[in-house]
Each structure stands twice: as C-alpha cells, then as structure tokens.
Amino acid sequence: MKEEQKDAVLEAMHQRRSIRAYTDEDVAREEIETVLEAGRWAPSGLNNQPWRFLVVRAGDRRQEALAEQTKYGHVVRRAKVLIGVYLDREAKYDDRKDNQGAGACIQNMLLAVHALGLGAVWLGEIINHEPDVVEAAGLDPARYEMMALLAVGRPDQKGSSDRKPLDDLLLEPLA
Template identity: 65%
Template sequence: MIDFTAHPVLAALKARRSIRAFTDEPVSREEIETILEAGRWAPSGRNNQPWRFLVVQTGDPRKVALESCTQYDHLIRDCRACICVFLEKSKKYSDMKDYQGAGACIQNMLLAVHALGLGAVWIGQIVNEPEPVFKALGLDGGIYELMAVVAVGRPDETPSSRRLPLDTLCIEPF
C-alpha cells in the first residue's frame, strides 16, 4: 500500500476525526466560506449540484431552536456554527445519486474543516425530525430536503479512531 503520510489528501483522510467538544473561540466568516466552497466542489450526478447551505452561528436564535430538534443538542449548543445541508427538491433528478452527492459534499466540508485546523461532527440523526428543523430555521420543507447538520468549532479534544481491517471489508480478495 502507498504511504498515506506522503500525500496530503490521503494523510487528511486518515487524520480527520469527528470532534464533539469545542472551545468558545469563534470561527471566522472566511473559514466558513472556505468550508462551503469545499462543499460546492463535490461531485454530483449530471453536475446538478442540488445542495443548499444555511449557516447558523452562535447568537442566532435559530441555533437555540435547532438544539431542541436532536438528541445531540449539546453539539449544537457548544459549536460556534452549524452548517445545515439541504437538497433543493426542484434540482434533484435521482434520490440515490443526489443523496450520494450530498454525502460527498459533506465529506468535502469535513476535510476542509480538518485542513483549517477546526473540528466538526456530522449530525445525521437530526434528519429523522425534519419538520421541527424546518420550523426552527424558518424554512419551507416543501422546497428543501434536510441531509445533515455539521457542527463546527475549534476542537477541544483529540479523539482517536480505529478501522476494521481492509480484508474484512472486501467481499472477496482482489
């Protein structure tokens, strides 16, 4: 196998972690814009780019309202910014392809967060409660479909991770 540490992108893939503890330090507009730009460059089927973003920062009453929409309320409370990721329904052409594109978009943003020395966690459970989320954010659920909320901040932890051995993930040897 090629040495991951010899290639910046591969090294970032291996080093990135979900951060669930944040400091009180702010995240700058420039950093958020960079994260969104990374998401914008994700691949999508037919290059339809159906994702849409809403950034809700500390001090915005919608952030407090968003806390009540998930069992992970502490992540939303403690982060400095929530990046809410949606698909615009009128821009979709295939549920599966568009969901895959949203996942790629979110992964791009998580890698950008890591590259900037920030921390983030992908809150997926919140999609199970779309109606309260749309109400909290003042959005029309007829126009958008909620994909995730990414909680962003400056990390206040250094978590470790492990992965299953590659041979246990391959259906057959290659």
C-alpha cells in the same frame, strides 16, 4: 499528482476525526467560506449541484431551535457555527444520486474543516425529526430536504477512531 499532494490528501482522510467539543474562540467568516466552497466543488450527477447551505452562528435563535431537535443538543449548543446541508427538491433529479452527491459534499466540507485546523461533527441523527428540523431552521420543508447538520468550532478535544480491517469489508479477496 505530485507525491506530496497525494500524501497530503491521503493523510487528511486518515487524520480527520469527529470533534464534538469546542473552545469559545470564534470561527472567521473566511474559514466558513472556505468550508462552503469545498462543499460546492463536490461531484454530483449531471453536475446538478442540488445542495444548499444554511449557516447559523452561535447565538442565533435558530441554534437553540435546532438543538431541541436532536439528542445531541449539547453539541449543537457548544458549536460556534452550524452548517445545515439540504437538498433543494426543485434541483434534484434522482434521489439516490443526489443523496450520494450530498454525502460527497459533506465529506469535502469535513476535510476542509480539518485542513483549517477546525473541528466538526456530522450530525445525522437530527434528520430523524425532519420536517420539524427544517421548520426550526426557518426553511420550507416542502422545498428543502435536510441531509445533515455540521457542528463546527475550534477543537477542545482530541478525536479518536478505529476502523475495521479492510479484509472484513471486502466481499471477496483482492486478486
């Protein structure tokens, strides 16, 4: 990998932030497709790609139904686009591996959002209300398992974050 490519990838990982406030400006269809393509290219066990996406644009009746399923309803209501990430139970082969793949898929999408100059937040708390959330989205809870809801829009805030020191995360010191 070329040095500038490596730097760009690492920089994106370090600069990406969770954005919970959005302007009134729309998100273009092409931008949404770019984000979905990034998710589509995530790794998965046996390359089974069990994730499925539901895109809900601002003003869709499902936006309010989803907002009512989470304590972060204010974020859901302000988003220009919501991307529901689900696992298709008929495409799954291993819970742990498929959940890990969904996490990789979501991270790819969040990095794509950042690369496009958009903002997003991974809403995970909403899954505490599954299967009601899946039904609110108009899907079959027997078939689709919700992994996350991404709220997306043009940033109306600066993100901030800090991280624990690497030494605090290591189970033993690096050799």
